[in-house]
Amino acid sequence: MVKKLYFLPAGFCFLDQSLVNGNLPAGKLIEMPVWCFLLETTDGPILIDTGMPDPFVNNPDYYKGTRREGRLVPKMTEDDRIENILKRVGYQIDDIQTVISSHLHLDHAGGNEHFRKAPIVLQKSEFDFAIHNEDYSPKECRIPDLNYQLIEGDFELVPGVQILSTPGHSVGHQSVLVKTERSGDVLLTIDLAYNKDIFNHDLPFLSANSKMASNSIEKIKKLVQEVHPEVIFFGHDGVQAKDWNVLYPNFL
Ligand SMILES: [Zn+2]
Numbered sequence: 001m002v003k004k005l006y007f008l009p010a011g012f013c014f015l016d017q018s019l020v021n022g023n024l025p026a027g028k029l030i031e032m033p034v035w036c037f038l039l040e041t042t043d044g045p046i047l048i049d050t051g052m053p054d055p056f057v058n059n060p061d062y063y064k065g066t067r068r069e070g071r072l073v074p075k076m077t078e079d080d081r082i083e084n085i086l087k088r089v090g091y092q093i094d095d096i097q098t099v100i101s102s103h104l105h106l107d108h109a110g111g112n113e114h115f116r117k118a119p120i121v122l123q124k125s126e127f128d129f130a131i132h133n134e135d136y137s138p139k140e141c142r143i144p145d146l147n148y149q150l151i152e153g154d155f156e157l158v159p160g161v162q163i164l165s166t167p168g169h170s171v172g173h174q175s176v177l178v179k180t181e182r183s184g185d186v187l188l189t190i191d192l193a194y195n196k197d198i199f200n201h202d203l204p205f206l207s208a209n210s211k212m213a214s215n216s217i218e219k220i221k222k223l224v225q226e227v228h229p230e231v232i233f234f235g236h237d238g239v240q241a242k243d244w245n246v247l248y249p250n251f252l
Pocket residue numbers: 105107108191235236
């Protein structure tokens with residue numbers, strides 16, 4: 001059972017708007033919040049995603065001179081390193097029982113390298129596609145010899161923590177449905193859909209396979225109709241993040 005679900009801000013990424021909504025022209029950057037989530041459970045603390053990699057700290061020019069220049073600009077401070085994020089809620093790296101890695105992109109798996117002991121739960125398809133793919137994400141996101149627990153498809157990690165296979169945005173992307181003790185079901189879409197508009201209207205956005213991305217959105221919409229989650233939290237929804245700060249405490 002999940003006693004608490006912490007929403008942990010982990011910096012920002014600026015992404016070209018054409019990658020957030022394929023119907024918009026390129027040339028303007030959109031600020032997107034980056035998140036990690038900590039679950040306090042009767043089976044110990046579980047971390048979902050680990051933020052951005054250390055070389056991004058105070059280094060918005062990381063992608064200068066690459067094909068991503070001008071389309072992707074990280075905004076990360078010392079405070080956004082995973083050990084400092086955890087410190088703010090009273091945890092250290094070694095306290096974490098299990099890491100759920102939604103996928104191996106730069107804004108989700110950057111701190112994975114610091115978890116040398118805890119199992120890192122990842123879809124096998126994501127591991128196979130990405131782990132040796134140098135163009136995929138910074139090397140800190142793709143350390144091959146961590147303690148990976150590779151899964152295929154949907155998977156109940158512990159009671160109240162349901163991992164949902166939602167490929168499309170990345171080859172082995174996964175979302176998480178969390179059953180919290182006090183606030184009911186919370187659906188963390190992660191990058192199944194960056195924001196509410198993409199989810200509601202199935203807008204084209206940055207995807208490895210847009211057909212698969214649409215199918216995954218369809219699958220999760222069906223689940224929403226069955227489960228009626230209290231909260232659906234999107235991976236990079238700037239509008240929702242602002243509302244969230246006003247309307248909710250930082251945990252449920
Ligand atoms: Zn992302």
